[in-house]
Amino acid sequence: MGKPMIICFEDHQEIIDCYNEAGRPMDSDTIQLIKDTAKELVAKGFPGKWLVFQGECRICSFDHDLLICPASVDDIENLECSNCGNMTVQPKEYNEWEDV
Numbered sequence: 734m735g736k737p738m739i740i741c742f743e744d745h746q747e748i749i750d751c752y753n754e755a756g757r758p759m760d761s762d763t764i765q766l767i768k769d770t771a772k773e774l775v776a777k778g779f780p781g782k783w784l785v786f787q788g789e790c791r792i793c794s795f796d797h798d799l800l801i802c803p804a805s806v807d808d809i810e811n812l813e814c815s816n817c818g819n820m821t822v823q824p825k826e827y828n829e830w831e832d833v
Contacts, residue, residue: 737786737824741804744781745771748801770803779805789825790814797822 742748745767752759759767767783775781782804788797795816802809812822 737826739784739786739824742783742785745783748783748785767801774803774805779803784809787825788812788822790817790819791821791823792819793817795822796825 742751749759749764749767771781771783783801784804784806785799785801786809788800789795790797793814793816795814797815800812800822802812806812810823811820813820814822
């Protein structure tokens with residue numbers, strides 16, 4: 734397989750601004766959850782960087798459109814699947830010839 738496409742943002746506000754600039758603003762609940770999580774992470778001394786990527790479950794093959802998570806997450810290879818509930822979501826890998 735190829736490599737996953739993971740975009741790293743310097744802070745949570747950069748993600749929110751990016752979605753706004755793309756004409757796809759996040760809903761207010763999502764923005765509040767991201768802000769609350771960012772505040773908690775900073776209070777605990779974690780860096781403020783965030784990751785955005787498409788995920789895929791190794792068990793049920795469910796595609797997760799875009800996942801947003803703090804870069805300080807220990808294991809982005811084993812996130813929870815919103816379809817089957819297993820801890821088997823990882824960044825989706827793309828082959829060189831695939832149009833992403």
